[in-house]
Amino acid sequence: MSNRADVLEENLYTLFREDIECPSADLAKPIGGNSALTGYRFLDLLETLYVVRHLDLEARALKDRDEGYYTIASSGHEVNAAVAAALRPTDPAFLHYRSGGFFVERARQVPGQTPIFDILLSLTASSADPISGGRHKVFGSVPLGIYPQTSTIASHFPKAVGHAISLERARRLDIPLPFPDDAIIVCSAGDASLNHSTALGATNAALWASYQNLPVPIMFVCEDNGLGISVTTPSEWIANRWSKQPGLSYFRADGLDLTATYDTATQAIQYCRSERAPTFLHLDVVRLLGHAGTDVELAYRDIGDIKESESRDPLFLNTRQAIKLGLATGAELDALYEESRNRVHRASRQAASHPRLASAEEIIEPLAPYSPAKVRG
Template sequence: MDRAEIVHQNFLTRVGGNDLPEGRAPAGPLTPEAAVGIFRAGCLSRALDRQSRAMQKAGQGFYTIGSSGHEGMAAVAAALRPSDMAFLHYRDAAFQIARADQVPGQTILWDMALSFAASSEDPISGGRHKVLGSKALNIPPQTSTIASHLPKALGVAYSLGMARRRAPEHQALPEDSIVYCSFGDASANHSTAQGAFNTAGWTSYQSVPLPLLFVCEDNGIGISVKTPKGWIAASFAQRPGIKYFHCDGLDMFETYRVAQEAAEYVRTRRKPAFLHIRTVRLYGHAGADVPTTYMPKSEVEADEANDPLLHSVRLLRDAGAMAPDEALRVYVESCDRVVRVADEAVTRPRLQDAKGVMASLVPPKRACRPSNGPDSAAREAAFGSDLRAMSEPQIMSRLINWAMTDLMLEHPEIALMGEDVGRKGGVYGVTQKLQSRFGPDRVIDTLLDEQSILGLGIGMAHNGFLPIPEIQFLAYLHNAEDQLRGEAATLPFFSNGQYTNPMVVRIAGLGYQKGFGGHFHNDNSLAVLRDIPGLILAIPSNGLDAAKMLRECVRLAREEQRVVVFLEPIALYPMRDLHEAGDGGWMCRYPDPSERIALGEVGQHGEGRDLAIVTFGNGTYLSTKAAQQLEREGISTRVIDLRWISPLPEEALRAALEGVKNVLIVDETRHSGGVAEALMAFCAENLDVPFARETAEDSFIATGPAYAVTMPSDVGIASVAKSLVKGGAK
């Protein structure tokens, strides 16, 4: 007999014999009627756990991580409002069930059964994963077991304070809402969680509104590794800026009272709180996990004896709310009802093909107010003397700054955030003057934590803002990239397009910085960004394109709800000259605010037919230099600037290569895993002409005189191009 069946039989036997665990008498504001509702939610959650295991054994279900032992979370849901956005721990089925009781018209059992069955009719994920979540219940879906949802919960909480000052066009939450975020005791140790706790305390310490309720469900173990006794309390009871609350999740009356107190503190003080709830874990981690293989049987049985549903029956009895025999009847009826509903749910259709699975990778478009461009008077006030300078060619960094200014004038829901973006104006001055133009609430100087920076952006987008977070250097992204891969890009996928977090992430990156930083500040690896389904990656090569592309990136986020990364080549920020000192060949005039470069539109310089050089970023600059030399030697050349790296603009590239005799791919990323690999595949599948590639070495980047020796150069490009044209072989 497995542990799930043992717990089930224990409940039937002990409640039938009125053999209930001892505990405190029921006390607090929870009414008998509400207590019965919480118990019913717990029974339904327990029955679903048991059914999930039966479905898996029958080959009809695919997920068995359950909520048994955490049924007390139903009392927490009862203490909150349905308008409080909830990011749930994966053991919070009882919370979702109890919240459904607060919202008319819900069919929570049917909905969750469809999810267990991976049916395409599952109303939250469309059959893509078994997740807790509901648009009607204000619960964005979560799949993470490592608390990676904490940074974005913090972002939503921050947005509530900002919305009181500047309500966004697509505001989703009432101003008096709070944000709820739950997780396990093991996950509380994860670096992502620790960063979120630190950021919350750091923010609250400065009296910035942050109505966020952290809830730690402490069952004392993470799969097989025990949490040291007292660790959570010792770690969180004295955190600066975060109020600590504690309750026993086995006691629904105490849990409701303390959760109500914590929620009231957060709602009225607009400050974060940490609610520490004692729970037990029943059955082990998941269906295949046998807890007695790593825990003494006596400990497993002790947890089973503390079954929260047994405690609930005692509390209901002592409160005069429900007799044990009636509680037993509710439990048995819940189990029977779940079996009947699940038997029907497994007959419902499932996803059958790649098209169906991928249908929600790209979120739906949304209606937005018409964009009429920035107001002329507002532009004059914001730009001042810079307006006169717009008639003269400028470097890329300045044109990006002006483009962001115009965009922020036009769209008041835009907010910038990142390390040093405000008072300093960024390491390279790209965001200079923006904080003085728009205020510190729209140009936010954050603490040094890339996970929190991205989480702030993701969360603010949940509440209708259009965030533009900045990652200071591409090399700094890698400790936080899961916020893009595992959170931002997966949200529309796992919610069937119902939830989105549109944003434009600005990252300064790539190589060719002379004598500065080595691989800490020069990073030419894009693989982690190109590997994220649904994410758009844009890389400009000059200031004119940068301004126009940034406008398109904002449009894509605002109107099409896309997650966009705008990667700015650091070495080209200050670039003035092209072929010789003083020629000003790489500077551009600022384009009219109405001009933009559409997604998938490539750039082309020259009409040569002997050779096409396909490249991007710094490669465009170097290839343009090389093209002059090649033209002098009689090789007519065109340089094609991809601009859009993911997805690759294949249709436009095919048209741009029409009639050329040879193709050279110049890729400043690495030989292995670089952009050129995809482009070589494109050439092999679409062209009937010789092609070759010139890439960076598989190396990190050095500091000092060797800063560029591992990457393509204009001389090297010209040499490879001449060999290709003369040799004519792939």
Template sequence: MSRHLDLHARRLQARGEAFYTIGSAGHEGNAAIARAFRTTDPAFLHYRDAAFLLQRSRSVPGQTPLWDLLLSFAASADDPISGGRHKVLGSKALHIPPQTSTIASHLPKAVGASYSLGLWRRLGGEGEWPADSVVLCSFGDASFNHSTAQGALNAAGWAAYQGSPMPLVMVCEDNGIGISTPTPDGWIEASMRSRPGFHYLSCDGLDLLDTWRAACEAQRIARYRKQPVFLHMRCVRLFGHAGSDAQQAYLAPARIKADEARDPLLVTAGLLQRHGVLGTEEIERLYRSVAEQVAHVAEEAIRRPKLEMAGEVMASIVPPTRSGRARPWRGNLDSTPAPMAKLLNQALTRLMASYPHLVMAGEDVGRKGGVYGVTQRLQAQFGPHRVIDTLLDEQSILGLGIGLGQNGLVPILEIQFLAYLHNAEDQLRGEAATLSFFSNGQYTNPMVVRIAGLGYQKGFGGHFHNDNAIAVLRDIPGLLVACPSNAADAVGLLQEAVRLADEEQRVVVVIEPIALYHTRDLHEEGDQQWCFADPGPEHRLAPGEPGQWGEGRELAIITYGNGVYLSRQAAVRLEAEGVALRIVDLRWLTGIDHDAVYRKVVDCDQILVVDECRRSGSPSEELIAELVERDIASDRLHRLTAEDSFIPLGRAATVTLPSVESIVEQGRCLAVKREQTNEIATRMAGATSARSSEA
């Protein structure tokens, strides 16, 4: 079945009826791996694992795998896993989350899913999969070399080495070549045979019996000893990397001929004959009948409906909602005004008490209490299994969260600095935010990611600790990004973020301005005007809901984060000079309610966007464009942004960023412009009146 799907996909592509022809030819031995595992064991599959999916489907009643896969090939809206969005291997009924052209990006979440099984046992509950499940993850020998794969293998071994339960089987399907680049002979085995924390097993992927033997041993070790296994399956790649890949360009004819002689279907035919299961004629009849069956089903599949409207394509970006699982919080509220770090700590304490399935994870979040003290005392109160000190690897931290979320937990992850996110951002872009999209809402990985970031941090820094590059987060469909400017809003945004993850299954990022964590004063030392009372557990700020300070109509400042604090300082000086202004705090940097922003500024003479992000790719671009589309004249709209620069160290750390002085100067210029505009308007009105009198 798998082989004829590969062959027919190429025929359909030539007719313009199929669109993606990375196939499984030569890897069909993974059917024996599927046979060795339970159908409820979650499987994060390599894109060459069609035989695995087909074999598993035979053990679950009511499955129609040929029909399902051909619908996927044809990008039909009837495709039961992706709804026509991509050719993927996946099935909710088979516990196979969908994967596309992943290059090891699914390995970190497989590690997270494996860790979640033991975590649920400690919490006394059960997630999406039985507590005694084994997580299976497969990938190719070329992907093995990717930093994401190495990080995941290291994280799994690091956890297992310390005794953490890790029922995980990593299957490396080694065909010896990555598109055109050969894998050195013996490289995979040499790299993994003595890897700390792992059991190394190998098998001949061309021989179903040998593969079955190794797979049974792998699942036994993983299931009963709760330790990770690296299963090295040697196989062969046939037909090139994909339909568009002409391997004759880089492989010698003798090599191609030798590979074809190692075809696992030929090897299996020999096994069937030697063991007296099927004879030559029976095998030939079976082969031809399956070919006819695939061709027949394909002709039906290509006639099924396709996605035609943008709304249909985008319908599954936002996951479906579910019932909330929070318990009422019955503690005492400390209403003493405090800075952001203190109120965030109080909110996290409440949230951990109210959501028994909430788990925190990140580097230094536990015993140390975070670099800035935001998570102090939480591990002592809720235990190291719920406040997890992770290894130093952002890919693994995010992958852990994706796996936990996919198994019914709600993780709050901490990335220590915004600059540290960039080496791992594909875990958000390529995995977390796309899971609902590619599964038609059947699979989700709700999570909250707290990131300490932005500029203006004093004492140390440089661009690895002061980073205002937020464009990458705003560019991910479905991802919600919040940014508080004060302690009370930080509580409201964090509590709403957890609700969104728990009830709406969303992936939410909260960027917390480092410079405001411990800021107490606004205008002068000791005034305590940037300390706020805890608004309590019911305080939530919904996505897109902006805040406002002041009612002035001469100047509106739209800003967020540090920009609000700076604008509040600048406002005192501008108002002393007669400029009546208001400040609009965005709070959310994606999902902005532009109609609400418009309503807050439309009656103002001049509008200034103060944006601490870089001028190129900043929220200010979106804001200005949306206001222009709502018919606000461009001469009323202005931007004050950070320069397109990295942030230096020392006294120069803020010179590329908006400042109180630059806001005041811009405000003065706009006040003069407003007066000039009013004067011109008055003169024009007078001239019009005079002409009317003469007439």
């Protein structure tokens, strides 16, 4: 099987070179005349998509050089950047592990952030990684309000629900919080994780509390790519399972389309923020480049299925839309794509030169000391 990353890039290069002539659009106006997304914001989000794809590719290059240690990609899920754009940085986030787009886009909203470098420090297990100190590859940031999570089996759901309930509880007890009164919690996961008992118990707790008129301002986001590593999710399972939950307001969007995702996410967020009630945002996405860099997809997927997924690459689809809408030319977007690659490469070289943890003592240093006398006492 050929290098699928090369295939995705060649598809983009072909698009960049296509002779598509469209009149230039006014970037200050809404996309299509009725979207909440302007041309300027669309191009900002498209740049985020490019950056995240290059971070995924660089993660694999680092692994090949024995300088990086994590290759689960955000490829195919990059449009979660539009969810971040619709939220505020003061809305605490508990994120899925394919949330590169969300992380990079939220960093645009907070001055002084270095999301590319921070992600690369994490990929290289550098002790300078600001969120885990080289102990775990995770999306997390104190200034961005993103709580570091290992989200594989929805272990973050109970924490997210508890946090949502605590917002109103703290207000009633006059406990100051670093969030505005109308903040909401966002909690994202893949389709397979939503089958796990942890997710089911936590969402049930949220709905149970909300049913009793307790404020639970949480937006669950399902990034549905139809695969749980090598196991296929039954068609329409997520929609049928979650759209009919009493007390859970359900929204669905094409998670490959920046405009559709931004507009639908805006509606879901407005509902959750005003009603202070559990909300579910279902995004139909696609998984590209396998589950991780070590994944051999042909062991469980037909090459035709893989190529069909590649035909829905959100970078290709949104680049084509930008060109056809007259937001930019193919040549301009080609330059933006390469400039994004260069930014990632420069940051990667810098991150790889930073020190790593060198002993078990350094790794466990943040843990509370073991004190048998205190335990017995």
